[in-house]
Amino acid sequence: MSGRVARSERVAATRETILSAAERLFAEHGMAGVSNRQIGQEAGQGNNTAVTYHFGSKEGLVRAIVRRRTGPVEDVRRRMVARVDGSSEVRDWVACMVEPLAQHLDDLGTPSWYGRFSAQALADPAFRGIVSREAMESPSLVRTGEELRRCLPDLPAPVRRERQDMARHLIVHTFAEHERALAGGEPTPRGSWHEAATGLTDALTGLWLAPVTAPSARPEPSATGDRAR
Amino acid sequence: MSGRVARSERVAATRETILSAAERLFAEHGMAGVSNRQIGQEAGQGNNTAVTYHFGSKEGLVRAIVRRRTGPVEDVRRRMVARVDGSSEVRDWVACMVEPLAQHLDDLGTPSWYGRFSAQALADPAFRGIVSREAMESPSLVRTGEELRRCLPDLPAPVRRERQDMARHLIVHTFAEHERALAGGEPTPRGSWHEAATGLTDALTGLWLAPVTAPSARPEPSATGDRAR
DNA sequence: CGACTTTTAAGTCAGGCGCATGACTTAGAC
DNA sequence: GTCTAAGTCATGCGCCTGACTTAAAAGTCG
Numbered sequence: 032m033s034g035r036v037a038r039s040e041r042v043a044a045t046r047e048t049i050l051s052a053a054e055r056l057f058a059e060h061g062m063a064g065v066s067n068r069q070i071g072q073e074a075g076q077g078n079n080t081a082v083t084y085h086f087g088s089k090e091g092l093v094r095a096i097v098r099r100r101t102g103p104v105e106d107v108r109r110r111m112v113a114r115v116d117g118s119s120e121v122r123d124w125v126a127c128m129v130e131p132l133a134q135h136l137d138d139l140g141t142p143s144w145y146g147r148f149s150a151q152a153l154a155d156p157a158f159r160g161i162v163s164r165e166a167m168e169s170p171s172l173v174r175t176g177e178e179l180r181r182c183l184p185d186l187p188a189p190v191r192r193e194r195q196d197m198a199r200h201l202i203v204h205t206f207a208e209h210e211r212a213l214a215g216g217e218p219t220p221r222g223s224w225h226e227a228a229t230g231l232t233d234a235l236t237g238l239w240l241a242p243v244t245a246p247s248a249r250p251e252p253s254a255t256g257d258r259a260r
Numbered sequence: 261m262s263g264r265v266a267r268s269e270r271v272a273a274t275r276e277t278i279l280s281a282a283e284r285l286f287a288e289h290g291m292a293g294v295s296n297r298q299i300g301q302e303a304g305q306g307n308n309t310a311v312t313y314h315f316g317s318k319e320g321l322v323r324a325i326v327r328r329r330t331g332p333v334e335d336v337r338r339r340m341v342a343r344v345d346g347s348s349e350v351r352d353w354v355a356c357m358v359e360p361l362a363q364h365l366d367d368l369g370t371p372s373w374y375g376r377f378s379a380q381a382l383a384d385p386a387f388r389g390i391v392s393r394e395a396m397e398s399p400s401l402v403r404t405g406e407e408l409r410r411c412l413p414d415l416p417a418p419v420r421r422e423r424q425d426m427a428r429h430l431i432v433h434t435f436a437e438h439e440r441a442l443a444g445g446e447p448t449p450r451g452s453w454h455e456a457a458t459g460l461t462d463a464l465t466g467l468w469l470a471p472v473t474a475p476s477a478r479p480e481p482s483a484t485g486d487r488a489r
Numbered sequence: 490c491g492a493c494t495t496t497t498a499a500g501t502c503a504g505g506c507g508c509a510t511g512a513c514t515t516a517g518a519c
Numbered sequence: 520g521t522c523t524a525a526g527t528c529a530t531g532c533g534c535c536t537g538a539c540t541t542a543a544a545a546g547t548c549g
Contacts, residue, residue, distance in 0.1 A: 041526090042525085042526070045526080045527090059385060060292070060385065060386075061290065061291070061292050061383070061384055061385065061386075062290070062292075063289070063290050063291075063292035063293040064292040064384075064386075066505075066506060066507080067506085067507070068505075068506070068507080076527075076528090077527070077528050077529080078526090078527055078528055078529080079506095079507080079508085079528090079529085079530090080507085080508075080509085080527095080528095081526095081527080081528095083507080083508075084526080084527085085526095150383065151383065154290070154379065154380065154383035155290055155293075156288060156289065156290065157289075157290075157293075189449040189450065190449065190459060192449050193434075193449035193450065193459050193463075194463055196434070196437055196449075197430055197434055197460075197463055200429060200430060200433040200434070200437075201426055201429060201430055204429040204433070205422075205425070205426055205429070208425055208429075220418040220419065220421050220422035220425075221418065221422065221475070222475075225475075226475040229473050229475055230419060230422050230472075231426075232473070233470045233471065233472055233473050234422075234423055234426055234467045234470055235467075236470055237466040237467045237468070237469055237470020237471075238463045238464075238466045238467045238470070239466070240466060240470075241462045241463055241465055241466020241467070241469075242462065242466075243459075243462055244458050244461070244462050246450075246454070246455040246458050270496090270545090270546095271495085271496070274496085274497090295535075295536060295537080296536085296537070297535080297536065297537080305497075305498085306497065306498045306499070307496090307497055307498055307499080308498090308499085308500090308536095308537080308538085308539095309537080309538075309539085310496095310497080312537080312538080313496080313497085314496095
Protein backbone atom coordinates (compact mmCIF):
# COMPACT_ATOMS: atom_id res chain seq x y z
CA MET A 32 0.00 0.00 0.00
CA SER A 33 2.64 2.48 0.95
CA GLY A 34 4.63 1.01 -1.86
CA ARG A 35 2.11 2.05 -4.44
CA VAL A 36 2.01 5.55 -3.07
CA ALA A 37 5.76 5.76 -2.89
CA ARG A 38 6.11 4.67 -6.47
CA SER A 39 3.52 6.96 -7.98
CA GLU A 40 4.97 9.76 -5.92
CA ARG A 41 8.40 9.04 -7.27
CA VAL A 42 7.06 9.13 -10.79
CA ALA A 43 5.26 12.37 -10.12
CA ALA A 44 8.48 13.76 -8.70
CA THR A 45 10.34 12.80 -11.85
CA ARG A 46 7.77 14.55 -13.98
CA GLU A 47 7.93 17.62 -11.80
CA THR A 48 11.70 17.68 -12.03
CA ILE A 49 11.54 17.49 -15.79
CA LEU A 50 8.93 20.23 -15.94
CA SER A 51 10.99 22.53 -13.74
CA ALA A 52 14.17 21.91 -15.67
CA ALA A 53 12.41 22.48 -18.97
CA GLU A 54 10.72 25.64 -17.76
CA ARG A 55 14.04 27.07 -16.69
CA LEU A 56 16.00 26.02 -19.77
CA PHE A 57 13.32 27.29 -22.13
CA ALA A 58 13.23 30.59 -20.26
CA GLU A 59 17.00 30.91 -20.48
CA HIS A 60 17.67 29.78 -24.03
CA GLY A 61 14.37 29.88 -25.89
CA MET A 62 12.30 26.96 -27.11
CA ALA A 63 14.41 26.06 -30.11
CA GLY A 64 17.61 26.52 -28.13
CA VAL A 65 17.05 23.53 -25.85
CA SER A 66 17.00 19.85 -26.83
CA ASN A 67 14.95 17.14 -25.18
CA ARG A 68 18.25 15.46 -24.32
CA GLN A 69 19.47 18.47 -22.38
CA ILE A 70 16.23 18.64 -20.45
CA GLY A 71 16.44 14.99 -19.50
CA GLN A 72 20.03 15.31 -18.38
CA GLU A 73 19.34 18.50 -16.43
CA ALA A 74 16.52 16.67 -14.69
CA GLY A 75 18.92 13.92 -13.64
CA GLN A 76 17.50 11.38 -16.03
CA GLY A 77 20.03 9.08 -17.56
CA ASN A 78 17.71 8.44 -20.43
CA ASN A 79 17.80 10.26 -23.73
CA THR A 80 14.11 9.80 -24.20
CA ALA A 81 12.75 10.78 -20.81
CA VAL A 82 10.87 13.77 -22.21
CA THR A 83 9.37 11.75 -25.03
CA TYR A 84 8.36 8.99 -22.65
CA HIS A 85 6.62 11.21 -20.12
CA PHE A 86 5.21 13.92 -22.35
CA GLY A 87 5.15 12.50 -25.84
CA SER A 88 6.81 15.45 -27.50
CA LYS A 89 8.19 18.92 -26.94
CA GLU A 90 4.73 20.20 -27.64
CA GLY A 91 3.22 18.02 -24.93
CA LEU A 92 5.95 19.14 -22.57
CA VAL A 93 5.19 22.80 -23.18
CA ARG A 94 1.51 22.16 -22.67
CA ALA A 95 2.22 20.45 -19.36
CA ILE A 96 4.39 23.34 -18.21
CA VAL A 97 1.64 25.82 -18.99
CA ARG A 98 -1.05 23.70 -17.34
CA ARG A 99 0.96 23.38 -14.16
CA ARG A 100 0.85 27.15 -13.75
CA THR A 101 -2.49 28.14 -15.17
CA GLY A 102 -4.39 26.25 -12.49
CA PRO A 103 -3.20 28.30 -9.52
CA VAL A 104 -3.45 31.53 -11.48
CA GLU A 105 -7.02 30.68 -12.38
CA ASP A 106 -7.83 30.12 -8.70
CA VAL A 107 -6.52 33.52 -7.73
CA ARG A 108 -8.29 35.20 -10.60
CA ARG A 109 -11.62 33.55 -9.85
CA ARG A 110 -11.52 34.94 -6.34
CA MET A 111 -10.53 38.36 -7.59
CA VAL A 112 -13.31 38.42 -10.17
CA ALA A 113 -15.81 37.54 -7.47
CA ARG A 114 -14.54 40.41 -5.39
CA VAL A 115 -14.87 43.12 -8.04
CA ASP A 116 -18.04 41.67 -9.54
CA GLY A 117 -20.49 44.37 -10.48
CA SER A 118 -17.84 47.03 -10.89
CA SER A 119 -17.83 49.20 -13.97
CA GLU A 120 -14.36 50.53 -13.36
CA VAL A 121 -11.95 49.68 -16.15
CA ARG A 122 -9.14 49.55 -13.66
CA ASP A 123 -10.79 46.81 -11.60
CA TRP A 124 -11.00 44.48 -14.57
CA VAL A 125 -7.57 45.33 -15.84
CA ALA A 126 -6.32 44.38 -12.40
CA CYS A 127 -8.06 41.03 -12.78
CA MET A 128 -5.93 40.45 -15.85
CA VAL A 129 -2.70 41.48 -14.22
CA GLU A 130 -2.66 40.79 -10.51
CA PRO A 131 -3.32 37.04 -10.39
CA LEU A 132 -0.34 36.27 -12.56
CA ALA A 133 1.87 38.60 -10.56
CA GLN A 134 0.76 36.97 -7.37
CA HIS A 135 1.49 33.51 -8.65
CA LEU A 136 4.94 34.55 -9.83
CA ASP A 137 5.51 36.03 -6.40
CA ASP A 138 4.42 32.79 -4.80
CA LEU A 139 6.93 30.88 -6.91
CA GLY A 140 9.78 32.76 -5.23
CA THR A 141 13.03 34.02 -6.74
CA PRO A 142 14.26 32.97 -9.17
CA SER A 143 11.06 32.11 -10.93
CA TRP A 144 11.13 31.21 -14.61
CA TYR A 145 7.56 31.06 -15.74
CA GLY A 146 7.40 34.71 -16.70
CA ARG A 147 10.32 34.40 -19.08
CA PHE A 148 9.14 31.00 -20.22
CA SER A 149 5.80 32.51 -21.21
CA ALA A 150 7.50 35.26 -23.16
CA GLN A 151 9.61 32.69 -25.01
CA ALA A 152 6.69 30.40 -25.70
CA LEU A 153 4.59 33.25 -27.03
CA ALA A 154 7.43 34.48 -29.21
CA ASP A 155 8.07 31.12 -30.86
CA PRO A 156 5.94 30.63 -33.96
CA ALA A 157 5.79 26.89 -33.29
CA PHE A 158 4.34 27.23 -29.79
CA ARG A 159 2.47 30.54 -29.62
CA GLY A 160 -0.72 28.85 -30.76
CA ILE A 161 -0.59 26.14 -28.13
CA VAL A 162 0.04 28.55 -25.31
CA SER A 163 -2.60 31.01 -26.46
CA ARG A 164 -5.18 28.27 -26.69
CA GLU A 165 -4.35 27.02 -23.20
CA ALA A 166 -4.74 30.52 -21.82
CA MET A 167 -8.05 31.08 -23.60
CA GLU A 168 -9.52 28.12 -21.75
CA SER A 169 -9.47 30.06 -18.51
CA PRO A 170 -13.11 30.91 -17.77
CA SER A 171 -12.27 33.71 -15.37
CA LEU A 172 -10.04 35.33 -18.00
CA VAL A 173 -12.78 35.14 -20.61
CA ARG A 174 -15.18 36.59 -18.11
CA THR A 175 -12.77 39.41 -17.33
CA GLY A 176 -12.53 40.20 -21.03
CA GLU A 177 -16.29 40.41 -21.31
CA GLU A 178 -16.57 42.68 -18.31
CA LEU A 179 -13.85 44.91 -19.65
CA ARG A 180 -15.74 45.15 -22.89
CA ARG A 181 -18.87 46.09 -20.97
CA CYS A 182 -16.94 48.92 -19.34
CA LEU A 183 -15.92 50.28 -22.74
CA PRO A 184 -19.07 50.17 -24.85
CA ASP A 185 -17.99 52.99 -27.16
CA LEU A 186 -14.72 51.37 -28.22
CA PRO A 187 -14.98 50.20 -31.85
CA ALA A 188 -14.60 46.45 -32.21
CA PRO A 189 -11.35 46.56 -34.23
CA VAL A 190 -9.75 48.87 -31.72
CA ARG A 191 -10.88 46.63 -28.91
CA ARG A 192 -9.27 43.62 -30.56
CA GLU A 193 -6.17 45.64 -31.24
CA ARG A 194 -5.83 46.75 -27.64
CA GLN A 195 -6.51 43.26 -26.36
CA ASP A 196 -3.49 42.05 -28.30
CA MET A 197 -1.45 44.94 -26.97
CA ALA A 198 -2.49 44.18 -23.42
CA ARG A 199 -1.52 40.53 -23.80
CA HIS A 200 1.93 41.37 -25.08
CA LEU A 201 2.43 44.02 -22.47
CA ILE A 202 1.52 41.79 -19.55
CA VAL A 203 3.70 38.90 -20.63
CA HIS A 204 6.76 40.91 -21.53
CA THR A 205 6.62 43.34 -18.65
CA PHE A 206 6.48 40.49 -16.19
CA ALA A 207 9.23 38.66 -18.02
CA GLU A 208 11.37 41.76 -17.73
CA HIS A 209 10.61 42.17 -14.06
CA GLU A 210 11.40 38.54 -13.43
CA ARG A 211 14.67 38.83 -15.27
CA ALA A 212 15.66 41.87 -13.25
CA LEU A 213 14.74 40.17 -9.99
CA ALA A 214 16.68 37.04 -10.86
CA GLY A 215 19.73 38.98 -11.99
CA GLY A 216 19.78 41.15 -8.92
CA GLU A 217 19.48 44.21 -11.14
CA PRO A 218 17.66 47.30 -9.95
CA THR A 219 13.97 47.05 -10.78
CA PRO A 220 11.65 49.96 -11.45
CA ARG A 221 9.37 48.34 -8.89
CA GLY A 222 10.43 46.58 -5.74
CA SER A 223 7.90 43.78 -5.62
CA TRP A 224 5.65 41.79 -7.91
CA HIS A 225 2.66 43.57 -6.50
CA GLU A 226 4.11 46.97 -7.25
CA ALA A 227 5.10 45.88 -10.72
CA ALA A 228 1.52 44.76 -11.24
CA THR A 229 0.27 48.12 -9.99
CA GLY A 230 2.46 49.97 -12.47
CA LEU A 231 1.32 47.69 -15.25
CA THR A 232 -2.31 48.12 -14.29
CA ASP A 233 -1.88 51.90 -14.37
CA ALA A 234 -0.38 51.75 -17.83
CA LEU A 235 -2.96 49.32 -19.21
CA THR A 236 -5.83 51.34 -17.81
CA GLY A 237 -4.46 54.38 -19.61
CA LEU A 238 -4.08 52.32 -22.75
CA TRP A 239 -7.67 51.07 -22.68
CA LEU A 240 -9.11 54.50 -21.91
CA ALA A 241 -7.06 56.35 -24.53
CA PRO A 242 -9.16 58.32 -27.03
CA VAL A 243 -9.40 56.87 -30.51
CA THR A 244 -8.11 59.00 -33.34
CA ALA A 245 -10.03 58.76 -36.58
CA PRO A 246 -7.51 57.50 -39.13
CA SER A 247 -6.24 60.30 -41.35
CA ALA A 248 -7.06 59.74 -44.97
CA ARG A 249 -3.55 60.15 -46.24
CA PRO A 250 -0.29 59.01 -44.69
CA GLU A 251 2.46 61.53 -44.30
CA PRO A 252 5.12 62.11 -46.91
CA SER A 253 7.82 59.49 -46.96
CA ALA A 254 11.53 59.40 -46.45
CA THR A 255 12.41 59.97 -50.05
CA GLY A 256 10.00 62.73 -50.78
CA ASP A 257 6.28 62.80 -51.51
CA ARG A 258 4.55 59.48 -51.23
CA ALA A 259 1.75 59.20 -53.67
CA ARG A 260 -0.49 56.42 -52.58
CA MET B 261 37.17 49.42 -64.45
CA SER B 262 33.72 48.12 -65.25
CA GLY B 263 35.09 44.82 -64.10
CA ARG B 264 35.84 46.17 -60.68
CA VAL B 265 32.39 47.68 -60.35
CA ALA B 266 30.74 44.52 -61.60
CA ARG B 267 32.64 42.45 -59.10
CA SER B 268 31.93 44.55 -56.04
CA GLU B 269 28.32 44.78 -57.13
CA ARG B 270 28.04 41.04 -57.43
CA VAL B 271 29.48 40.59 -53.97
CA ALA B 272 27.09 43.19 -52.58
CA ALA B 273 24.22 41.37 -54.26
CA THR B 274 25.30 38.10 -52.63
CA ARG B 275 25.40 39.76 -49.24
CA GLU B 276 21.97 41.29 -49.79
CA THR B 277 20.55 37.93 -50.80
CA ILE B 278 21.93 36.34 -47.67
CA LEU B 279 20.60 39.14 -45.50
CA SER B 280 17.12 38.87 -46.99
CA ALA B 281 17.03 35.11 -46.67
CA ALA B 282 18.24 35.29 -43.08
CA GLU B 283 15.77 38.01 -42.16
CA ARG B 284 12.91 35.94 -43.48
CA LEU B 285 14.02 32.63 -41.97
CA PHE B 286 14.69 34.19 -38.59
CA ALA B 287 11.28 35.84 -38.66
CA GLU B 288 9.61 32.55 -39.51
CA HIS B 289 11.45 30.14 -37.23
CA GLY B 290 13.23 32.19 -34.60
CA MET B 291 16.96 32.76 -34.22
CA ALA B 292 17.83 29.38 -32.79
CA GLY B 293 15.59 27.60 -35.24
CA VAL B 294 17.68 28.42 -38.30
CA SER B 295 21.16 27.18 -39.10
CA ASN B 296 23.79 29.06 -41.05
CA ARG B 297 23.69 26.25 -43.57
CA GLN B 298 19.99 26.75 -44.25
CA ILE B 299 20.53 30.46 -44.75
CA GLY B 300 23.31 29.87 -47.23
CA GLN B 301 21.30 27.33 -49.17
CA GLU B 302 18.21 29.54 -49.19
CA ALA B 303 20.36 32.33 -50.57
CA GLY B 304 21.48 30.06 -53.40
CA GLN B 305 25.00 29.66 -52.07
CA GLY B 306 26.56 26.28 -52.60
CA ASN B 307 28.92 26.92 -49.75
CA ASN B 308 28.25 25.64 -46.25
CA THR B 309 30.07 28.53 -44.77
CA ALA B 310 28.79 31.48 -46.79
CA VAL B 311 27.38 33.17 -43.71
CA THR B 312 30.60 32.76 -41.77
CA TYR B 313 32.63 33.98 -44.71
CA HIS B 314 30.62 37.17 -45.27
CA PHE B 315 29.54 38.04 -41.75
CA GLY B 316 31.88 36.22 -39.44
CA SER B 317 29.17 34.71 -37.25
CA LYS B 318 25.46 34.56 -36.63
CA GLU B 319 25.91 37.55 -34.38
CA GLY B 320 27.55 39.55 -37.15
CA LEU B 321 24.78 38.52 -39.49
CA VAL B 322 22.09 39.74 -37.12
CA ARG B 323 23.92 43.02 -36.65
CA ALA B 324 24.08 43.48 -40.43
CA ILE B 325 20.37 42.77 -40.81
CA VAL B 326 19.53 45.37 -38.18
CA ARG B 327 21.89 47.97 -39.65
CA ARG B 328 20.40 47.58 -43.10
CA ARG B 329 17.03 48.70 -41.73
CA THR B 330 17.92 51.21 -39.04
CA GLY B 331 19.45 53.65 -41.52
CA PRO B 332 16.27 54.37 -43.50
CA VAL B 333 14.16 54.44 -40.34
CA GLU B 334 16.55 56.95 -38.84
CA ASP B 335 16.20 59.19 -41.91
CA VAL B 336 12.41 59.24 -41.67
CA ARG B 337 12.52 59.87 -37.94
CA ARG B 338 15.00 62.71 -38.25
CA ARG B 339 12.67 64.53 -40.61
CA MET B 340 9.70 63.86 -38.38
CA VAL B 341 11.52 65.14 -35.31
CA ALA B 342 12.37 68.32 -37.20
CA ARG B 343 8.72 68.74 -38.10
CA VAL B 344 7.33 68.48 -34.55
CA ASP B 345 10.27 70.27 -32.94
CA GLY B 346 9.18 72.59 -30.17
CA SER B 347 5.98 70.68 -29.48
CA SER B 348 5.04 69.79 -25.93
CA GLU B 349 2.38 67.34 -26.94
CA VAL B 350 3.08 63.81 -25.73
CA ARG B 351 1.33 62.46 -28.77
CA ASP B 352 3.70 64.18 -31.19
CA TRP B 353 6.74 62.54 -29.66
CA VAL B 354 5.09 59.17 -29.31
CA ALA B 355 4.35 59.40 -33.00
CA CYS B 356 8.07 60.02 -33.61
CA MET B 357 8.73 56.66 -31.95
CA VAL B 358 6.07 54.81 -33.88
CA GLU B 359 5.49 56.26 -37.33
CA PRO B 360 8.95 56.05 -38.88
CA LEU B 361 9.18 52.32 -38.33
CA ALA B 362 5.67 51.81 -39.69
CA GLN B 363 6.51 53.84 -42.74
CA HIS B 364 9.64 51.86 -43.42
CA LEU B 365 7.79 48.56 -43.06
CA ASP B 366 5.22 49.92 -45.47
CA ASP B 367 7.97 50.85 -47.92
CA LEU B 368 9.32 47.31 -47.76
CA GLY B 369 6.08 46.00 -49.23
CA THR B 370 4.18 42.80 -48.42
CA PRO B 371 5.36 40.41 -47.25
CA SER B 372 7.89 42.22 -45.13
CA TRP B 373 9.80 40.31 -42.47
CA TYR B 374 11.67 42.87 -40.45
CA GLY B 375 8.84 43.40 -37.98
CA ARG B 376 8.74 39.75 -37.04
CA PHE B 377 12.51 39.50 -37.21
CA SER B 378 12.80 42.30 -34.66
CA ALA B 379 10.37 40.59 -32.34
CA GLN B 380 12.35 37.35 -32.59
CA ALA B 381 15.69 39.07 -32.10
CA LEU B 382 14.43 40.93 -29.04
CA ALA B 383 12.97 37.77 -27.59
CA ASP B 384 16.14 35.73 -27.90
CA PRO B 385 18.37 36.10 -24.84
CA ALA B 386 21.46 35.68 -27.00
CA PHE B 387 20.63 38.57 -29.34
CA ARG B 388 18.44 41.00 -27.47
CA GLY B 389 21.47 42.90 -26.22
CA ILE B 390 22.96 43.34 -29.66
CA VAL B 391 19.74 44.60 -31.18
CA SER B 392 18.99 46.94 -28.29
CA ARG B 393 22.45 48.45 -28.50
CA GLU B 394 22.11 49.01 -32.24
CA ALA B 395 18.79 50.74 -31.72
CA MET B 396 20.14 52.96 -28.93
CA GLU B 397 22.68 54.41 -31.34
CA SER B 398 19.95 56.25 -33.20
CA PRO B 399 20.38 59.94 -32.30
CA SER B 400 16.86 60.89 -33.33
CA LEU B 401 15.42 58.16 -31.12
CA VAL B 402 17.45 59.34 -28.15
CA ARG B 403 16.32 62.86 -28.85
CA THR B 404 12.70 61.73 -29.01
CA GLY B 405 13.08 60.06 -25.63
CA GLU B 406 14.42 63.26 -24.13
CA GLU B 407 11.61 65.35 -25.56
CA LEU B 408 9.04 62.89 -24.30
CA ARG B 409 10.58 63.15 -20.87
CA ARG B 410 10.35 66.93 -21.10
CA CYS B 411 6.63 66.60 -21.83
CA LEU B 412 6.14 64.50 -18.69
CA PRO B 413 8.10 66.29 -15.98
CA ASP B 414 5.99 64.93 -13.15
CA LEU B 415 6.46 61.29 -13.99
CA PRO B 416 8.72 59.64 -11.37
CA ALA B 417 11.95 58.31 -12.85
CA PRO B 418 11.25 54.63 -12.11
CA VAL B 419 7.82 54.87 -13.70
CA ARG B 420 9.33 56.58 -16.71
CA ARG B 421 11.84 53.78 -17.15
CA GLU B 422 9.12 51.23 -16.66
CA ARG B 423 6.88 52.77 -19.29
CA GLN B 424 9.77 53.15 -21.70
CA ASP B 425 10.28 49.40 -21.55
CA MET B 426 6.58 48.85 -22.04
CA ALA B 427 6.52 51.16 -25.04
CA ARG B 428 9.45 49.34 -26.61
CA HIS B 429 7.80 45.95 -26.26
CA LEU B 430 4.47 47.27 -27.45
CA ILE B 431 5.87 48.85 -30.60
CA VAL B 432 7.87 45.83 -31.65
CA HIS B 433 5.23 43.21 -30.97
CA THR B 434 2.27 45.16 -32.28
CA PHE B 435 4.02 45.75 -35.57
CA ALA B 436 5.13 42.13 -35.71
CA GLU B 437 1.53 41.09 -35.24
CA HIS B 438 0.31 43.47 -37.90
CA GLU B 439 2.96 42.26 -40.29
CA ARG B 440 2.03 38.65 -39.64
CA ALA B 441 -1.63 39.39 -40.31
CA LEU B 442 -0.82 41.25 -43.51
CA ALA B 443 1.43 38.47 -44.77
CA GLY B 444 -1.06 35.76 -43.91
CA GLY B 445 -3.94 37.56 -45.57
CA GLU B 446 -5.78 37.53 -42.25
CA PRO B 447 -8.14 40.32 -41.32
CA THR B 448 -6.23 43.11 -39.57
CA PRO B 449 -7.65 45.46 -36.99
CA ARG B 450 -6.20 48.22 -39.13
CA GLY B 451 -6.05 48.30 -42.88
CA SER B 452 -2.70 49.94 -43.43
CA TRP B 453 0.61 50.42 -41.68
CA HIS B 454 -0.22 54.06 -41.14
CA GLU B 455 -3.50 53.21 -39.47
CA ALA B 456 -1.84 50.57 -37.34
CA ALA B 457 0.67 53.20 -36.27
CA THR B 458 -2.17 55.59 -35.44
CA GLY B 459 -3.83 52.99 -33.23
CA LEU B 460 -0.54 52.24 -31.54
CA THR B 461 0.17 55.92 -31.02
CA ASP B 462 -3.26 56.35 -29.43
CA ALA B 463 -2.61 53.49 -27.06
CA LEU B 464 0.91 54.57 -26.16
CA THR B 465 -0.18 58.14 -25.54
CA GLY B 466 -2.78 56.84 -23.12
CA LEU B 467 -0.15 54.65 -21.51
CA TRP B 468 2.28 57.53 -20.98
CA LEU B 469 -0.40 59.88 -19.67
CA ALA B 470 -1.96 57.35 -17.30
CA PRO B 471 -2.09 58.51 -13.67
CA VAL B 472 0.37 56.89 -11.30
CA THR B 473 -1.06 54.97 -8.36
CA ALA B 474 0.94 55.22 -5.17
CA PRO B 475 2.03 51.66 -4.38
CA SER B 476 0.04 50.13 -1.53
CA ALA B 477 2.26 49.63 1.47
CA ARG B 478 1.86 45.91 1.86
CA PRO B 479 1.63 43.29 -0.82
CA GLU B 480 -1.46 41.21 -0.57
CA PRO B 481 -1.59 37.88 1.20
CA SER B 482 -1.01 34.89 -0.97
CA ALA B 483 -3.36 32.85 -3.08
CA THR B 484 -4.50 30.53 -0.37
CA GLY B 485 -6.32 32.98 1.84
CA ASP B 486 -8.45 36.08 1.81
CA ARG B 487 -6.91 38.99 0.06
CA ALA B 488 -7.75 42.20 1.81
CA ARG B 489 -6.99 45.23 -0.24
C1' DC C 490 49.83 37.43 -70.55
C1' DG C 491 50.51 35.49 -65.95
C1' DA C 492 50.82 35.97 -60.82
C1' DC C 493 47.77 37.16 -57.28
C1' DT C 494 43.50 37.91 -54.41
C1' DT C 495 38.77 37.36 -53.63
C1' DT C 496 34.76 34.75 -53.87
C1' DT C 497 32.24 30.44 -54.47
C1' DA C 498 32.00 25.41 -54.48
C1' DA C 499 32.70 20.91 -52.59
C1' DG C 500 33.95 17.57 -49.35
C1' DT C 501 35.46 15.95 -44.64
C1' DC C 502 35.07 15.62 -39.79
C1' DA C 503 33.54 15.30 -34.92
C1' DG C 504 29.66 16.09 -32.30
C1' DG C 505 24.73 16.69 -31.00
C1' DC C 506 20.12 15.66 -32.23
C1' DG C 507 15.48 12.87 -32.25
C1' DC C 508 13.94 8.42 -32.51
C1' DA C 509 13.65 3.38 -32.00
C1' DT C 510 14.92 -0.58 -29.53
C1' DG C 511 16.10 -3.87 -25.94
C1' DA C 512 17.59 -4.80 -21.14
C1' DC C 513 17.09 -4.00 -16.38
C1' DT C 514 14.54 -2.70 -11.99
C1' DT C 515 10.63 -2.66 -9.25
C1' DA C 516 5.84 -2.68 -7.53
C1' DG C 517 1.50 -4.90 -7.74
C1' DA C 518 -1.69 -8.75 -9.52
C1' DC C 519 -2.61 -13.30 -9.45
C1' DG D 520 6.45 -17.33 -6.30
C1' DT D 521 5.66 -15.95 -10.70
C1' DC D 522 4.07 -12.86 -14.07
C1' DT D 523 2.91 -8.26 -15.89
C1' DA D 524 3.54 -3.61 -16.73
C1' DA D 525 5.53 0.89 -15.75
C1' DG D 526 9.60 3.43 -15.27
C1' DT D 527 14.41 3.89 -16.20
C1' DC D 528 18.78 3.06 -18.50
C1' DA D 529 22.00 2.09 -22.39
C1' DT D 530 22.94 1.80 -27.09
C1' DG D 531 22.78 2.38 -32.04
C1' DC D 532 21.05 4.60 -36.31
C1' DG D 533 20.46 8.27 -39.68
C1' DC D 534 20.41 13.09 -39.97
C1' DC D 535 21.88 17.80 -39.39
C1' DT D 536 25.15 21.12 -37.56
C1' DG D 537 29.37 24.25 -37.38
C1' DA D 538 34.17 24.25 -38.30
C1' DC D 539 37.67 23.16 -41.26
C1' DT D 540 40.20 22.01 -45.67
C1' DT D 541 40.85 21.98 -50.52
C1' DA D 542 40.01 23.39 -55.02
C1' DA D 543 38.14 25.92 -58.74
C1' DA D 544 36.33 29.96 -60.68
C1' DA D 545 36.23 35.04 -61.27
C1' DG D 546 38.35 39.31 -61.24
C1' DT D 547 42.60 42.38 -60.44
C1' DC D 548 46.78 44.23 -61.69
C1' DG D 549 51.79 44.42 -62.76
